[in-house]
Amino acid sequence: MATDLIAEKRIAAEAAVAMVKDAQVVGLGTGSTAEFAVKAIAERVKQGLQIKGIPTSDNTAQMARQLGIPLIDINSIDTIDITIDGADEFTEQLHLIKGGGGALLKEKIVASKTTQQIIIADSSKHVAFLGKFKLPVEVIPFASRYVMAQLAKLGGDGVVRQVNGQPFITDEGNVIIDADFKKISDPVALSDALNGIVGVVEHGLFTGLAQQVIMGHEGGVKIFR
Numbered sequence: 001m002a003t004d005l006i007a008e009k010r011i012a013a014e015a016a017v018a019m020v021k022d023a024q025v026v027g028l029g030t031g032s033t034a035e036f037a038v039k040a041i042a043e044r045v046k047q048g049l050q051i052k053g054i055p056t057s058d059n060t061a062q063m064a065r066q067l068g069i070p071l072i073d074i075n076s077i078d079t080i081d082i083t084i085d086g087a088d089e090f091t092e093q094l095h096l097i098k099g100g101g102g103a104l105l106k107e108k109i110v111a112s113k114t115t116q117q118i119i120i121a122d123s124s125k126h127v128a129f130l131g132k133f134k135l136p137v138e139v140i141p142f143a144s145r146y147v148m149a150q151l152a153k154l155g156g157d158g159v160v161r162q163v164n165g166q167p168f169i170t171d172e173g174n175v176i177i178d179a180d181f182k183k184i185s186d187p188v189a190l191s192d193a194l195n196g197i198v199g200v201v202e203h204g205l206f207t208g209l210a211q212q213v214i215m216g217h218e219g220g221v222k223i224f225r
C-alpha cells in the first residue's frame with residue numbers, strides 16, 4: 001500500500017483516539033486502520049488514561065492484552081461510550097461496508113451498543129456509492145449454497161471466501177460470502193433484504209450506525225458527520 005495511505009490511516013486513528021476520555025468504555029475495532037488506534041490507545045493508557053476496552057475480534061483482543069489495555073466483558077455493560085473502527089468503504093451519508101477482515105459480526109454488535117461510533121479511514125475508502133468492494137456476508141456454513149442463490153436474486157454474485165484453499169472461518173465459526181453487487185444505490189433496502197435471508201448471521205452493510213468518519217487527508221483529517 002502507498003505510504004501516504006498508511007500515513008492517512010495513522011493520522012485518522014490518532015485524531016479519533018484524542019477524543020477518548022477517562023473512565024470510558026471503548027470499543028476497539030479490527031483491521032489495519034483500527035490497529036493504529038489500538039496502539040495509540042495503549043500509549044495513552046501507559047500515560048494514565050483509565051478506560052476499559054471491548055475488542056471486536058479475537059485478533060484485536062490479543063493485541064490489546066499484549067499492549068496492556070484493560071478489557072471488560074461486553075455482557076457486563078449496557079452501552080459502550082465510544083468505538084473506533086475502520087471500514088472498507090464509506091459514503092458521505094455515513095453508510096459503510098465492513099468485514100474485509102472477517103470481523104463484521106462482533107463489529108456490528110459493538111457498533112449497535114455504542115453511543116459514539118467513530119470510523120477512521122484513508123482517502124481510498126471514500127466512495128460515492130458502496131459496492132466496488134465486495135460485500136462480506138457472514139453465513140452459517142450449512143446455508144452457504146442456499147444464501148448464495150438468494151444473494152443472486154438480489155443481484156449479488158457471491159463466492160465463499162477462501163484462505164490457502166480452505167474456507168475462511170470467522171471467530172464465531174461461520175463462513176463469509178463475498179458478494180459483488182457492483183453498485184449499491186439503496187444500502188438500507190439491501191440491508192433489510194439481507195436481514196431476511198435465513199442462514200445469514202450478519203452482513204457488512206452498516207447503515208445508521210456511524211456518527212462520524214475521520215478520513216486522513218493531505219497531512220490532516222477531513223471529518224464527515
Ligand SMILES: O=C[C@H](O)[C@H](O)[C@H](O)COP(=O)(O)O
Nearest residue numbers: 031032033099100101102103
Ligand atoms: O473485518 C474487518 C473490518 O471491518 C475492518 O475494519 C475493515 O475491513 C477495514 O480494514 P482496514 O482498516 O485494514 O482496511
